[in-house]
Amino acid sequence: MILVTGANGTIGSHVVPRLLARGERVRALVRDAARAAKLGPDVEIVVGDLTRPETLDRAFARVDRVFLATTGSDLPQQEANAIAAAERAGVGHVVKLSVMMPEGTPRIGSASWHEASERTLRASRLAWTMLRGGNFASNALAFADPTSPLASVFALAGDGGLAHVDPRDIADVAVLALTSGSAHHGRVYDLTGATPLSYREVVRILASITGKPIVLRERPPAEIRAELLAGGFPADLANAFVGAMSAVREGVWDHVSPDVERLLGRPPRAFEEWARDHAHFFA
Ligand SMILES: NC(=O)c1ccc[n+]([C@@H]2O[C@H](COP(=O)([O-])OP(=O)(O)OC[C@H]3O[C@@H](n4cnc5c(N)ncnc54)[C@H](OP(=O)(O)O)[C@@H]3O)[C@@H](O)[C@H]2O)c1
Numbered sequence: 001m002i003l004v005t006g007a008n009g010t011i012g013s014h015v016v017p018r019l020l021a022r023g024e025r026v027r028a029l030v031r032d033a034a035r036a037a038k039l040g041p042d043v044e045i046v047v048g049d050l051t052r053p054e055t056l057d058r059a060f061a062r063v064d065r066v067f068l069a070t071t072g073s074d075l076p077q078q079e080a081n082a083i084a085a086a087e088r089a090g091v092g093h094v095v096k097l098s099v100m101m102p103e104g105t106p107r108i109g110s111a112s113w114h115e116a117s118e119r120t121l122r123a124s125r126l127a128w129t130m131l132r133g134g135n136f137a138s139n140a141l142a143f144a145d146p147t148s149p150l151a152s153v154f155a156l157a158g159d160g161g162l163a164h165v166d167p168r169d170i171a172d173v174a175v176l177a178l179t180s181g182s183a184h185h186g187r188v189y190d191l192t193g194a195t196p197l198s199y200r201e202v203v204r205i206l207a208s209i210t211g212k213p214i215v216l217r218e219r220p221p222a223e224i225r226a227e228l229l230a231g232g233f234p235a236d237l238a239n240a241f242v243g244a245m246s247a248v249r250e251g252v253w254d255h256v257s258p259d260v261e262r263l264l265g266r267p268p269r270a271f272e273e274w275a276r277d278h279a280h281f282f283a
Helices: 012-021 035-039 075-089 110-122 137-144 149-155 167-178 199-210 221-230 235-249 259-264 271-277
Strands: 002-005 026-030 044-047 065-068 093-099 127-133 187-191
Touching: 002 012, 012 026, 012 035, 012 167, 026 035, 065 075, 065 167, 075 093, 075 110, 093 110, 093 167, 110 127, 127 167, 137 149, 137 199, 137 271, 149 199, 149 221, 149 235, 167 187, 167 259, 187 259, 199 271, 221 235
Parallel strands: 002 026, 002 065, 026 044, 065 093, 093 127, 127 187
Antiparallel strands: none
16 A cells, blocks of 8 residues: 555655556545545545644555655654654555755755655665656746736746756656565665756747747836835745745756656656646646
C-alpha cells in the first residue's frame, strides 16, 4: 500500500492516477474528503492533518511506501510528524517532494523549510528519495488571475531564467522511485525542464498559445512587498518571495539538471506543452 500526502495538490494529484494505472493500492491522506472525491473510487481516502499527530497512525497503518508532499512554513514540523508516524507503522521508503537548492541560492522560504525536513528524513530509520523540484510550470497559472499577487512577484525576475518543470514530470519520477524497489533509495534528484526561460519569455509563450495578451507589471521590489503585505501575506513569506525572485533576476536560478531525462529516458516536457494543455485556464 502506498500513502500519498498532498493528494489534492499540484504533484500528488498527478501521482495518484499514475500509481493506480500501475495497479498499486493507493491511500490518500487529505484534510477534506469532499475535495478528494475527484481522485475516484479506487483510492482509499483517510482524513488527517499533518499538524495533528493523533490523526496519522490510522493513515500510515499497513503502508509500505509514502509519497510525502505538503506546504506551509510549518512544513518541517508537519513532515517530522509524518516521518515519526511512518517509523511507528514500519514504512519502508519515503519519497519526499522537496525544492531545488542550487549553489549560491539563498536558503529562504521553502528552501529553508525543505532543508530542515530533509535533515529529519535522513536522520530517520526510513529509506528515502529526495525529489528537489525546480520552479513548477504550473506557477504560471498566476497569470490567469489578474488579481494574483504572485504575478507581480514573478515580474521581479526580469530576464533571469528558470528551468520550469512540468508537475507531470515530477509525478512520473515519483512513481518510478516508488515502484522500483530499492533502486532510488538514498538518492537526491534535481527535477527541472530542459531550457531556462525568464518570466518575460513565459508570458510571451502564454500569450501566443492562448491568444490572450498577458501583461507583466514590472515594479520596484519595495512596492511589490508592500502589496503582498496589504494582501495579507505574512512578512516572512513576502520577504522570501521578493528575495527569491530578486535572486532569479541575478541569474543564479537558471540551473538545468539532466535528472528527468536520465531517469525517464525522454526529455522533460517543454513549457509550451504545459501551456497548450492548460490554455483553457486563460480563456
Ligand atoms: N511551486 C513551486 O514552484 C515549487 C517548486 C519546488 C518545490 N515546491 C514544493 O512543492 C510543494 C507543493 O507546493 P504547492 O504550492 O504546489 O502546493 P500544493 O501541492 O498545491 O498544496 C499542498 C498540498 O499539501 C497539503 N497540505 C497542506 N497542509 C497540510 C496539512 N497540515 N496536513 C495534510 N496535508 C496538508 C494540501 O492539502 P489540502 O488539499 O488539504 O489543502 C495540498 O494537497 C511544497 O512543499 C513546495 O515547497 C514547489
